[in-house]
Amino acid sequence: MASLKVHITFPEEKIQEPIIYNAGKRYNIVTNVRRADVNEKTGWVDLELTGESSEIEAAAEWMKQQGVTVDPIERNIIE
Amino acid sequence: MSKIKGLVCKECHKSYPAEAIHVCEYCFGPLEVAYNYDFIQTQISREKIKQGPSSLWRYQDLLPIEGEPTVGLNAGFTPMIHAKNLGAALGLDYLYLKNDTVNCLTLSFKDRVVAVALTRAKELGFDTAACASTGNLANSVSAHAAEAGLRCFVFIPSDLEAGKILGNLVYNPNVIAVDGNYDDVNRLCSEVAGEYPWAFVNINIRPYYSEGSKTLAYETAEFLDWHSPDHAVVPIASGSLLTKIYKGFHEFEKLGIIGAVKTRIHGAQAKGCSPVATAFKNGTDFIKPVKPATIAKSLAIGNPADGYYGIKVARESGGLIDDVTDPEIVNGMKLLAEKEGVFAETAGGVTVAVLKKLAEKGVFKRGESVVAYITGNGLKTQEAISPSLGKPWHIKPSLMSFQDALKALKQ
Numbered sequence: 134m135a136s137l138k139v140h141i142t143f144p145e146e147k148i149q150e151p152i153i154y155n156a157g158k159r160y161n162i163v164t165n166v167r168r169a170d171v172n173e174k175t176g177w178v179d180l181e182l183t184g185e186s187s188e189i190e191a192a193a194e195w196m197k198q199q200g201v202t203v204d205p206i207e208r209n210i211i212e
Numbered sequence: 213m214s215k216i217k218g219l220v221c222k223e224c225h226k227s228y229p230a231e232a233i234h235v236c237e238y239c240f241g242p243l244e245v246a247y248n249y250d251f252i253q254t255q256i257s258r259e260k261i262k263q264g265p266s267s268l269w270r271y272q273d274l275l276p277i278e279g280e281p282t283v284g285l286n287a288g289f290t291p292m293i294h295a296k297n298l299g300a301a302l303g304l305d306y307l308y309l310k311n312d313t314v315n316c317l318t319l320s321f322k323d324r325v326v327a328v329a330l331t332r333a334k335e336l337g338f339d340t341a342a343c344a345s346t347g348n349l350a351n352s353v354s355a356h357a358a359e360a361g362l363r364c365f366v367f368i369p370s371d372l373e374a375g376k377i378l379g380n381l382v383y384n385p386n387v388i389a390v391d392g393n394y395d396d397v398n399r400l401c402s403e404v405a406g407e408y409p410w411a412f413v414n415i416n417i418r419p420y421y422s423e424g425s426k427t428l429a430y431e432t433a434e435f436l437d438w439h440s441p442d443h444a445v446v447p448i449a450s451g452s453l454l455t456k457i458y459k460g461f462h463e464f465e466k467l468g469i470i471g472a473v474k475t476r477i478h479g480a481q482a483k484g485c486s487p488v489a490t491a492f493k494n495g496t497d498f499i500k501p502v503k504p505a506t507i508a509k510s511l512a513i514g515n516p517a518d519g520y521y522g523i524k525v526a527r528e529s530g531g532l533i534d535d536v537t538d539p540e541i542v543n544g545m546k547l548l549a550e551k552e553g554v555f556a557e558t559a560g561g562v563t564v565a566v567l568k569k570l571a572e573k574g575v576f577k578r579g580e581s582v583v584a585y586i587t588g589n590g591l592k593t594q595e596a597i598s599p600s601l602g603k604p605w606h607i608k609p610s611l612m613s614f615q616d617a618l619k620a621l622k623q
Contacts, residue, residue: 142500207402
């Protein structure tokens with residue numbers, strides 16, 4: 134089993150969509166929210182994804198395709 | 213007793229040992245170094261600092277290493293310039309430039325953070341240094357790893373211009389060109405850092421690395437005869453530099469090295485990558501990620517890790533965060549060079565252009581001291597400014613040809 138810590142940012146038009154729930158239904162992963170700040174306009178969630186590496190990668194890619202930003206927990210590290 | 217207590221989560225304040233870790237296992241918040249200030253108080257003094265080496269290591273009592281420094285022994289202690297010409301142009305009597313364009317070894321402020329990071333990495337037993345970088349950080353890690361005798365890995369996107377990586381290859385690191393975009397390289401490095409026992413300076417060593425930036429504040433206060441300035445103008449990439457300069461002044465205050473700190477910390481971003489300035493102006497602390505599109509590549513971080521903390525510092529200190537266009541950045545670089553003889557990279561142009569903007573808005577009162585942080589050398593970003601510079605006058609090797617050119621010049 135692998136795990137990945139990610140920082141997800143929701144734009145306003147995606148705030149109402151249950152993207153994290155759907156990722157857990159669609160892929161064989163456990164989603165575990167550790168910290169979040171969400172309001173009616175925008176939001177971010179620090180999340181742990183646990184499962185097989187291939188499932189985690191597929192889930193992260195699928196969430197990106199849904200229109201949210203998925204970064205490593207460190208966010209941008211290229212300096 | 214040790215000066216380092218350990219690491220502490222910036223969000224939930226959970227404590228951790230001073231190891232190569234950077235994320236809180238409970239809330240995923242960032243970790244930072246916690247110090248035993250009561251102990252440091254018994255060690256540090258102005259006299260001791262003044263007798264220290266002419267490098268950032270004169271502030272060793274406030275840096276997160278346990279033994280003696282071993283890497284980057286000449287980093288920091290760069291010139292502070294009383295910029296009278298630029299100050300006159302902007303209506304400022306006491307404008308100072310902290311000139312890290314001449315930092316050692318690689319001409320940018322990154323030499324400060326890397327000196328601290330790799331000294332700590334050696335203490336922690338690492339034999340390999342690594343980073344993900346397209347510019348100044350890669351230069352500095354490659355050079356300091358060579359000096360320290362560490363193996364070095366630098367990760368870059370494979371389509372990065374050849375010239376940008378030349379400055380690294382000379383130090384003979386392992387340059388890993390990743391087929392993918394910035395996001396792919398970013399994600400890969402985060403995974404590699406979790407898999408390999410390497411000192412990734414801006415990932416698992418980040419709590420120590422970022423502390424090196426505090427020395428910019430210490431040097432500023434020492435130069436200003438043990439006072440903090442009224443204003444500081446600081447470029448924002450990840451946002452870490454701004455927060456650490458603030459922390460540096462306040463540590464000196466806490467330890468009685470300087471008096472009460474009233475420095476207003478202002479942030480500077482390029483409009484083509486201004487997630488922090490945008491959030492600040494909108495009155496929120498929510499950083500909306502952006503795709504960078506600016507000539508100021510060294511500040512082009514679209515989802516900055518410390519953006520939230522940078523906004524907090526600007527607000528708490530009464531500062532502002534503003535942004536400037538690419539043409540304003542180029543004009544800022546030219547203004548700095550023409551008035552003070554300092555050739556800064558694009559980030560310096562951002563700082564000077566925001567400084568000018570704030571001066572025009574009347575943010576600085578006459579007689580107040582203002583320090584602008586110039587963080588990298590212009591030789592590194594020549595392509596950004598070359599199209600807007602004049603051309604040489606070509607003449608024949610004769611006096612007549614020269615005199616003709618002189619006449620044309622006068623016209």
